[in-house]
Structure formats: C-alpha cells, structure tokens
Amino acid sequence: MPSKSKQEWRDTTLAGVLKRFPERQERFEISSGTEIEPLYTYEDMERLDYTEALGYPGEYPFTRGVQPTMYRGRLWTMRQYAGFADAEESNRRYRFLLEQGQTGLSIAFDLPTQIGYDSDHPRAEGEVGKVGVAIDTLRDMEILFQEIPLDKVSTSMTINSTAPILLAMYIALAKKQGADAAKLDGTIQNDLLKEYVARGTYIFPPRPSMRLITDIFKYCSQDIPRWNTISISGYHIREAGATAAQELAFTLANGIAYVQAAIDVGLDIDAFAGRLSFFFISQNNLFEEVAKFRAGRRLWAKIMRERFGAKDARSWMLRFHTQTAGSSLTAQQPDNNVIRTTIQALASLLGGTQSLHTCSRDEAYATPGEEAVTLSLRTQQVLAYESGIADSVDPLGGSYFVEALTNTVEQEAMAYIEKIDSLGGALAAIEQGFIQREIQESSYRYQKDVESKKRAVVGVNMFVSPFPKIEGLLRLDPEVEKRQKERLAQVKRDRDSEQVSVALKRLEETARGVDNTMPAFIECVEAYATIGEMCDVLRGVFGEQKEFLIF
Amino acid sequence: MTEEKIRVLVAKPGLDGHDRGAKVVARVLRDAGMEVIYTGLRQTPEMIAEAALQEDVDVVGLSILSGAHMELFPVILETLKEKGVKAIVIAGGIIPEEDIPALKQMGVKAVFGPGAPTQEIAEYIKHAAAEGKG
Numbered sequence: 299m300p301s302k303s304k305q306e307w308r309d310t311t312l313a314g315v316l317k318r319f320p321e322r323q324e325r326f327e328i329s330s331g332t333e334i335e336p337l338y339t340y341e342d343m344e345r346l347d348y349t350e351a352l353g354y355p356g357e358y359p360f361t362r363g364v365q366p367t368m369y370r371g372r373l374w375t376m377r378q379y380a381g382f383a384d385a386e387e388s389n390r391r392y393r394f395l396l397e398q399g400q401t402g403l404s405i406a407f408d409l410p411t412q413i414g415y416d417s418d419h420p421r422a423e424g425e426v427g428k429v430g431v432a433i434d435t436l437r438d439m440e441i442l443f444q445e446i447p448l449d450k451v452s453t454s455m456t457i458n459s460t461a462p463i464l465l466a467m468y469i470a471l472a473k474k475q476g477a478d479a480a481k482l483d484g485t486i487q488n489d490l491l492k493e494y495v496a497r498g499t500y501i502f503p504p505r506p507s508m509r510l511i512t513d514i515f516k517y518c519s520q521d522i523p524r525w526n527t528i529s530i531s532g533y534h535i536r537e538a539g540a541t542a543a544q545e546l547a548f549t550l551a552n553g554i555a556y557v558q559a560a561i562d563v564g565l566d567i568d569a570f571a572g573r574l575s576f577f578f579i580s581q582n583n584l585f586e587e588v589a590k591f592r593a594g595r596r597l598w599a600k601i602m603r604e605r606f607g608a609k610d611a612r613s614w615m616l617r618f619h620t621q622t623a624g625s626s627l628t629a630q631q632p633d634n635n636v637i638r639t640t641i642q643a644l645a646s647l648l649g650g651t652q653s654l655h656t657c658s659r660d661e662a663y664a665t666p667g668e669e670a671v672t673l674s675l676r677t678q679q680v681l682a683y684e685s686g687i688a689d690s691v692d693p694l695g696g697s698y699f700v701e702a703l704t705n706t707v708e709q710e711a712m713a714y715i716e717k718i719d720s721l722g723g724a725l726a727a728i729e730q731g732f733i734q735r736e737i738q739e740s741s742y743r744y745q746k747d748v749e750s751k752k753r754a755v756v757g758v759n760m761f762v763s764p765f766p767k768i769e770g771l772l773r774l775d776p777e778v779e780k781r782q783k784e785r786l787a788q789v790k791r792d793r794d795s796e797q798v799s800v801a802l803k804r805l806e807e808t809a810r811g812v813d814n815t816m817p818a819f820i821e822c823v824e825a826y827a828t829i830g831e832m833c834d835v836l837r838g839v840f841g842e843q844k845e846f847l848i849f
Numbered sequence: 850m851t852e853e854k855i856r857v858l859v860a861k862p863g864l865d866g867h868d869r870g871a872k873v874v875a876r877v878l879r880d881a882g883m884e885v886i887y888t889g890l891r892q893t894p895e896m897i898a899e900a901a902l903q904e905d906v907d908v909v910g911l912s913i914l915s916g917a918h919m920e921l922f923p924v925i926l927e928t929l930k931e932k933g934v935k936a937i938v939i940a941g942g943i944i945p946e947e948d949i950p951a952l953k954q955m956g957v958k959a960v961f962g963p964g965a966p967t968q969e970i971a972e973y974i975k976h977a978a979a980e981g982k983g
Contacts, residue, residue: 409864409915413891421893424920425864498866498890538869625869629963662963663945664916738872745873749966758964771945774916845889849872 304339312336328586328703329541329740330710338698346701351596355691359599361592361704362692363650364615369688373401375653376678377454379621381406381430382665383778384785385441388431392446394668398675402653403446404454406430407464412499414460414833417782426779429665430456434786435826439467440474449477453484454529454619454653459501461488462510463829466819469522485526485575485619488514491552491724494846495733496534501833504725506840508559510815515560515570517816527570528556529619531577537625539741542581542590543707547714548724548733549576550597554715555724557606567606571613580646581623582638588694589703591649594618597708597715620646621655629662631757631765640677647687648694654678664771734848786828793826801825802835809839855978856906858936860888860897862925865915870941874910877967878974894921898928906936907978910970911957913942918952926956937977941965 302310326334346352353359356366365371378395380403381388392403407430410422416434417426426432433439448471457464465486472482490507493500500507511528518525532540532549540548553574560570578594580587598616602608622642627635639656646654656674658666666674682688694700714736721727728734747753754760801822808818822832859875861868868890879885886904888897901909911918911925918940926938940952941961949960958977961970 413864421864421891424917425915428916429865493866496866498868499864537867539873663943738876741869742873742876745877745967749968755964767946771947773945845891847887847889849875849887849889 304337304341307337328583328706329581330543330707331541332706332710335702338702340698342698342702346705351701351705352695358603358611358614360595360615362695364595364617364652366691368650368691369647369682370691373682373688374647374651375402375452376400376675376682377402377404377619377653377655378671378675379404379406379456379655380671381408382772383427383774384432384782385438387427387778389442389444389446391668392442395671395675396446396451398672399679400675402452402454404655405442405456407455407457408432409499411464411829412457412460414501414829414837416828416830417779417786419830424779426782427774432778432782433464433467434782434828434830435789436467436470436823437785437789437826439471443471443475447477448472448475449481451483455484455486458487458490458493458497458499459507460829460833461486462514462816462819463823463832465514465525466816466823470820470823479522481524482522483524485529486514487531487577488528489531489552489556491555491728492531492534492549494728494843495548495737496538497531498845500843502836502840503843504728506809506836508556508725509563511556512560512563512565513814513816515573516563516565517814518573519565519569523573525573526575527573529575529577530556533577533579533621535737536579536581537623538737539744540737541740542583542586543710544714544736544740545579546590546594546597546707547711547718548737549578550594550601550711551715551718551724551727553598554601554605557602558723561606567602567608568610568613571602571606571608572610572615575652576616576618578618578620578646578651579623580620580642580649580651582626582641584641584645584648585694585700585703586707587642587645588649588700589707591618591620591646591651592692592695592700592704593708593711595650596704597711617652619653619655620649620651622646622657624657624661627657627659627662628755628758631763632659632662632768633765634757635659635661636673636677639674640681643677643681644685644687647681650692660768660771663768664773667770667772669770728846731846731848734846738848789826790828797825798822798827798831801827802831805832806835806839809836855883855908855974856886856904857883857908857910857974858886858888858897858901858904858906859910859912860892860900861890861912862892862894862897862921863913863915863917864891865913866890867914867942868912870914871910871912874912874941874967874970878971881971881975883971883974894924894928897925898932898934901929901934901936902932906934907981908974909934909936909938911938911940911942913940913944916943918942918944919948922952922957923955935981937974937981939970939973939977941970
C-alpha cells in the first residue's frame, strides 16, 4: 500500500505542478455533467465488494460479462443494419454482406412499412424504399430472403408498431421454406415506449401497444423459444440527445414496464425474461461508454432478481446489441467518421456487447453506399482479429477509473429509475412529458456546448479545413416506388380476396377480445393481406396515438 | 417603439421521427426572441401550409431526414403558394449537397445541413425577415 493518500498527493505533488502548469480545462466531465477526478486509485475501490459488485463472467451480477468465455468462445455477431429500395435490391445487399463475412442480418424497413401504410398510400408518397426496404405483403418477404435459409441465419428486424406483422411474415416464410420454427433465431425491436419519446414510429395508443407486445412474449415463449421478443432500446433515446446515464435509466425503466405488463397478464417471469434483449448506443467517450455497459448489466441483474424475483439466471442477464452513434458523424471531413466509429466500436466491445453495427462515413449525407459499409464491417474485423481486445474477458475490469465510472453511471441511472417509479412508471413519466423534457434539456445543452466550443468536434468547431466531397452517394432509383406499387397490385390480383376478408375479420375479432393476436396475424399474412389492411383494422379497434408533444 | 416579433413555423414533413434538430433549432430561435410554432411529426404538405397560414408566419423551416425532400418539398411550396402564404422557406436535415441547387430553384431560400451552427440559422432568419418586410 502506498505511503501517501490520494489527498496528500493532490495537496503536494499535484498542487505544486498545477501552480505552474494549470490544467487545460477548468473542469473535466462525463456526458451527465458529473466531474471526473484527475486520478483514481485503490482508495476508490476500497468500498467495492468484489463478489457483490463484479463477480465472475457468466455469474450474477454479470458486471464482467454474460458469458464465462465471452469473445474467447465466439466473437460478437457482426450485424450491419441494411435495407434499401425493394426486396430484390436488399436481398442483394444481404447476400453481399454475408459473403463479406458478416454473421447476422439486420433489416431496415422503410417508414411506410414501419407506420403501417402500404406503398400505394398517399402518406407513403416519396418515402417508399427510402430509409429501408419496402414490405407490403408476404410476397416481398419471400423475395427479401431468397436463397437465405431462415434456420441458418440470425435476423434482427428493426420494427415496432408493425412488429407482430413482420414476425408473422417471418414465421410464415419459415414454414414455406420448411424451416423448423423452434430453430428460428433473431430479434424484433418491438419496443413502443421509446417510440413515443424518441423514434416516432408509433401508431396505436400505449395500452393496446403493450398488449401486442405481451402477446408476442407469450406466443414466442411457446412456439419460437430462441427468438428475442423485444430489443429494449436506448439507442434512439441517446441519439435524441440524452446523456449516457439517461439512456441507461430510461431504457431500463421501459424494460421494467414491459416486465410488469407481462406479469400483469399472467406470464411467468422466467418463461419470457430470458428472451428480452437490449440495444444501446456507443458514443465517443470511451470510458464512460464502457462504464455504462457494465453498470447496465449489474443494474438489470439486480432489478430482475431483487425487484421481480426471477429465479432463472438467464432472466437476470442483460444481453445487448450495440450500434455506433450516427449523430456523432459529421458532414465535414467525413473520413474522420471512420475513426469515431472505431473508437465507439472499441468501447462497445470492451463493454461486452453481443452484437455490433458500425456506422459508415457517409451517413451524414445519405444511406450508406456499399463501399462505405464494407469499410465499417472491416473495422469490426480488424478489431476482432488483429487488436487482441477479444482475447481476455472484461479487460478493463479492475481499472480504478472504469470501476469508479461504472459506479457513477449506475448511481445516476438508479436515481432516474427511482424518480420514474415515483411518477408511476415509464408510461406515466412519458404521459407527463418528464422523459421528453429531460432528453430535450440534455440535447439543448449539448448543442450550446458545441457552439461555445466547450465541446470539441474535430472538423466542425476546431481544425476546420476544406474537405473533398464524398462521391458515389447512394440514391434511390425513382422506378423503385413504381415497381413496388405494381408488385402490390399484382399480389392483390392473385390472392383469394375471400380468404383475405375472412382473415382480416378474424384479426378484428381477436383484437377486440382477449385472445393472443399472433395466430390471427399469421392467418392474415398467409392470405397475403397487406400491412396497411391489417393496420387499418387495428386502427379501427385501437385508435391512433397523437404525439406526446412537449415543446 | 415595439419591434414586431419574427414568426417562425418549424415543421417536420414526411414520416421520419428525427426531431432532435428541429426541436433544438426551434428553441434557439425562441431564445433569440422569435415567436416559434413547432408542428410535431408527420406533417402533410396540407397541414404545414394550413399552419403557416393560420399562424401568419414570416418563415417556414422544414426539417426532414428521411430522404423524401425532393418529392415532398415541391408539394409543400406549391400548397403554400395556393394558400397565398408568402413566408420564406428554409430547410435542414439530411439533404445531399447535390440536391441543393434544385431545391433553391424550387424556392427554398437556404439549406442548413448537419453541423450548421444554430446561431447562423437565427442570424439568417433575422436578415431574411428584415429584407422580406423591408
């Protein structure tokens, strides 16, 4: 043990130097504004009980990782979020990515698909195939997964309001391909609470939305046991401007609301909790992000075991996907984005993520092109195979700084969760505008800090210089919208319209009643009912949600 | 002498839910002394033009990140004209540089892309509104 305490060092050695050479900033802080000390030592760890706070990988509270072997056993899933134009075009991109060594698929849907409008709906004008692939009926899914066997690939689908429909299509397609439902592996986002505050693709009011979500929990626990039924997402909350602690807190608070909703409809916690998954961002502050991931695992394990009394160890595990931060990417000097993405990817891996999407350098302009996406995938491959970071579990565990930050982020997140509990839970906090206001305050403060240069953005507010234009941005062929509308019309001509109306009628009756809606969705998609038709039925039964507008 | 406040409509056309930029800009403009009306998400051209008319705004700021600007902006500009709204139209969001000349041709006065300082937007509006009223 050193002869000197940290305070003594501060008063003597450090103070002496600071008199002559002051620090370059008055204050150093993490995203929540909490101050960072110049040094962390063993003293900061003295009150840390190893077993209680850290434990071993694969054991409660999983601070050091959810699996005992982590990346020594199997590397994380490299999963680039992609989808563009129509099903043919996207299928080509998926097969290209798989050929390049990607290990899982991640489907981006266009906005009409996400909001429940068919491609020929007036509200879909100009949006078809823009931010993802356009899907109207099962026919599009058949094309989307051509030559991709569903029992051999894990597929993540970023879909929320229309998640039951896309899941039903996936199940129906698997049946057509002859794949065993029990072997289907993948994830649907299915997280509506964050849509109301950050991402914006809600259709229905919260209560029926929660019912659709718990229907999926129940259906999957019986029929597709390996499916991740939800991806409780902090990503969009952070992108909307939240701090790291807010991202973690609001995500876990939403998680608590889903678990409670499932318990309230009579589900046994250990029957569904092991299939809950999470989705976080990785931002630029490397150590704060690592701390956030570690704190998240510890917090969720405690919540599940102590608050909800889950008994199965799998129910305690916070398993998560990470995406690097799109909002951190700049239009100025876009090559710098490759470096930002590398640091963020590194943080998520040091934080023990299960899968990762790395953003591309051209994202401040457009949906990424093929060359840019390949570079992003190569970034992960260099980290995986060359850097050595995958060779030991939780390599930053025990770092004085990282452990102290892990505690800080955990405490800050816990304080928010308690506040949200006192407001009546996540949904009540959203209805009261609490979460939206907190996010907006942080986002406003961030913008002020950038413009006052308190926060540096290289190439934007410092080291500004001319930069070459990005060439070859991806552009959507205007023919795509036309082609998609034609295919939709063709499907409508070919299908048995009697079968469609019977299925839609059954969906309506089920939605009005209490039975699980999933079988009714499957019946609809198998009859080639469109997403718009199914959503119109549900709009009639459930009503539509207006924006919880706080400004 | 009381100076009349500049009235700005900040609108989100299209279906995307990325409102961080729109909300920050709206707040900055309000802090700069303007009267700001924020529409919320998923506004149709008709809704935007109607709000601009009802609120009698000097400036309409369109924020879009879905990539549907080339389809939606002409319709918005047309609908504004039909309703006799004379406001200055500016835009922001994810808009590739190569689209900007065409947007200006349509009548969008300025486009502020990612990284544009909000103060620059506020200054632009002050000058443009002064000229427009002058």
